[in-house]
Amino acid sequence: MELFQDISKVPLSKVVMLHIKNAILSGQLKFKDKIPPERELAAGFKVSRNMVREAIRALEMAGYLEIRQGPKGGAFVREFTPDRLSDGFLDYYIAQKLNIKELNDVRLHIEPEVARLAAEKMTSDNSHRLQKVVDDEYMADPIDDRVTNLTDFHRVLAEVSGNYFYEIIINVLVSITKEIVVAGYRKGDAVVHGTGQHNEILEAVLGRKPDRAAEAMRDHLTKFSQGLIGLEKEYRKRMNIK
Amino acid sequence: MELFQDISKVPLSKVVMLHIKNAILSGQLKFKDKIPPERELAAGFKVSRNMVREAIRALEMAGYLEIRQGPKGGAFVREFTPDRLSDGFLDYYIAQKLNIKELNDVRLHIEPEVARLAAEKMTSDNSHRLQKVVDDEYMADPIDDRVTNLTDFHRVLAEVSGNYFYEIIINVLVSITKEIVVAGYRKGDAVVHGTGQHNEILEAVLGRKPDRAAEAMRDHLTKFSQGLIGLEKEYRKRMNIK
DNA sequence: GTTGGTTTAAGGTTCAACCAATATGATGAT
DNA sequence: ATCATCATATTGGTTGAACCTTAAACCAAC
Numbered sequence: 128m129e130l131f132q133d134i135s136k137v138p139l140s141k142v143v144m145l146h147i148k149n150a151i152l153s154g155q156l157k158f159k160d161k162i163p164p165e166r167e168l169a170a171g172f173k174v175s176r177n178m179v180r181e182a183i184r185a186l187e188m189a190g191y192l193e194i195r196q197g198p199k200g201g202a203f204v205r206e207f208t209p210d211r212l213s214d215g216f217l218d219y220y221i222a223q224k225l226n227i228k229e230l231n232d233v234r235l236h237i238e239p240e241v242a243r244l245a246a247e248k249m250t251s252d253n254s255h256r257l258q259k260v261v262d263d264e265y266m267a268d269p270i271d272d273r274v275t276n277l278t279d280f281h282r283v284l285a286e287v288s289g290n291y292f293y294e295i296i297i298n299v300l301v302s303i304t305k306e307i308v309v310a311g312y313r314k315g316d317a318v319v320h321g322t323g324q325h326n327e328i329l330e331a332v333l334g335r336k337p338d339r340a341a342e343a344m345r346d347h348l349t350k351f352s353q354g355l356i357g358l359e360k361e362y363r364k365r366m367n368i369k
Numbered sequence: 370m371e372l373f374q375d376i377s378k379v380p381l382s383k384v385v386m387l388h389i390k391n392a393i394l395s396g397q398l399k400f401k402d403k404i405p406p407e408r409e410l411a412a413g414f415k416v417s418r419n420m421v422r423e424a425i426r427a428l429e430m431a432g433y434l435e436i437r438q439g440p441k442g443g444a445f446v447r448e449f450t451p452d453r454l455s456d457g458f459l460d461y462y463i464a465q466k467l468n469i470k471e472l473n474d475v476r477l478h479i480e481p482e483v484a485r486l487a488a489e490k491m492t493s494d495n496s497h498r499l500q501k502v503v504d505d506e507y508m509a510d511p512i513d514d515r516v517t518n519l520t521d522f523h524r525v526l527a528e529v530s531g532n533y534f535y536e537i538i539i540n541v542l543v544s545i546t547k548e549i550v551v552a553g554y555r556k557g558d559a560v561v562h563g564t565g566q567h568n569e570i571l572e573a574v575l576g577r578k579p580d581r582a583a584e585a586m587r588d589h590l591t592k593f594s595q596g597l598i599g600l601e602k603e604y605r606k607r608m609n610i611k
Numbered sequence: 612g613t614t615g616g617t618t619t620a621a622g623g624t625t626c627a628a629c630c631a632a633t634a635t636g637a638t639g640a641t
Numbered sequence: 642a643t644c645a646t647c648a649t650a651t652t653g654g655t656t657g658a659a660c661c662t663t664a665a666a667c668c669a670a671c
Contacts, residue, residue, distance in 0.1 A: 136662090152463045
């Protein structure tokens with residue numbers, strides 16, 4: 128008989144989680160808003176504090192909430208930022224479901240388009256930001272910050288392109304690249320690419336030359352993609368050893 | 370003094386979570402493997418069962434684990450599939466950080482390239498699968514299954530392209546599209562696009578004609594992207610009402 | 612040999628207590 | 642008056658123990 132079927136048991140913590148997440152996605156709870164204290168939520172939902180905590184923890188680990196202790200503490204809604212989805216992809220990379228060749232191919236197809244869009248949409252407002260990022264390339268010393276500075280150019284470019292999806296994708300690609308570069312670095316090594324290599328792209332974008340911007344980006348990527356493949360080998364080796 | 374600083378309190382449940390996740394990503398735990406029972410883990414890590422549960426719950430909600438109750442039950446490692454990252458993106462869409470215009474633009478840039486790659490890599494092995502997907506378009510009736518069938522073509526094409534990153538991205542794009550189409554559907558409506566619209570692409574891909582495949586995909590997308598913009602308006606309207 | 616109970620190994624949920632961090636206001640010394 | 646210090650209240654962090662629920666496996670009765 129088909130009747131009386133599939134009373135799927137959804138765990139209470141998941142129900143609570145979905146309620147809270149829904150409040151966030153629907154805009155009832157906004158950035159920086161505080162959700163009620165755990166004890167209150169538990170009372171409200173008529174579940175134990177443990178269930179509430181499991182729900183909140185899951186949302187925290189997924190990046191939706193930020194938790195602070197003490198009075199005036201609690202769980203606060205985090206901002207939606209284009210980099211929040213990068214960690215999931217990074218996990219796929221670490222688990223060897225993705226390799227640098229694939230990522231390079233995708234970057235080579237997408238980033239010239241992003242550069243083109245950026246050149247089309249460039250405004251004087253944005254130009255200062257982009258210029259500043261390139262200027263800052265020369266600063267910053269710990270390898271970590273150094274690479275962040277270099278990758279910021281790509282991020283800001285995606286932002287200027289005006290397409291948030293591209294912004295997310297570029298963040299994903301760039302964050303994996305960063306992981307490889309930073310983890311593969313040994314003191315004294317030359318960093319993957321030096322300063323100044325974004326100059327041509329910058330010029331084309333600021334000059335509102337879409338085709339030239341795309342072409343310059345293609346050149347830039349082609350130039351240092353080769354080095355990444357070597358770094359990946361080093362990276363995988365170390366990961367396996369440890 | 371800088372020494373003795375930043376004992377950033379990492380919650381125990383997070384520590385446990387990272388341990389388990391690490392075991393998965395590093396391959397110590399593989400697909401279908403079972404992690405030890407909660408009580409055992411608690412004893413092993415010397416933490417309370419609650420902390421273990423928070424860790425496991427978070428991993429379950431993020432898609433890494435599947436939990437079954439009863440003897441022979443427990444938490445099992447889930448397969449890495451290209452669709453697991455789609456939910457995060459969908460949340461961004463629901464939260465109105467992404468709109469259909471942006472997604473259309475990205476699809477129009479990426480999918481022709483995917484079709485091109487598929488045409489290049491096509492083997493007789495894959496051809497059967499792709500052919501079958503197109504044949505099945507005519508079947509399936511609840512709107513939900515129907516749309517799934519139509520979107521499967523795009524998924525399989527991405528699979529054939531041989532680039533897992535594209536597979537993920539296509540899954541993301543297609544799953545958001547599906548959400549809009551299914552949620553926007555009213556009985557009697559014509560489905561966004563009928564059957565047979567993939568035929569030209571299929572032909573070009575099977576015939577190993579990369580350029581023609583890309584072109585056919587571009588046509589296809591252009592044709593029904595307009596309809597999606599209308600559906601999105603409907604979708605947002607309903608979401609706001611509720 | 613099918614039905615229906617019993618056992619048992621998991622996860623699911625609750626409760627109550629206590630620890631830890633921190634904002635704020637009270638206290639008290641200068 | 643001012644500033645350091647301490648007490649207190651609020652909120653999350655953690656523990657432990659108990660009990661419920663699910664479902665596989667075995668067993669007994671028919």
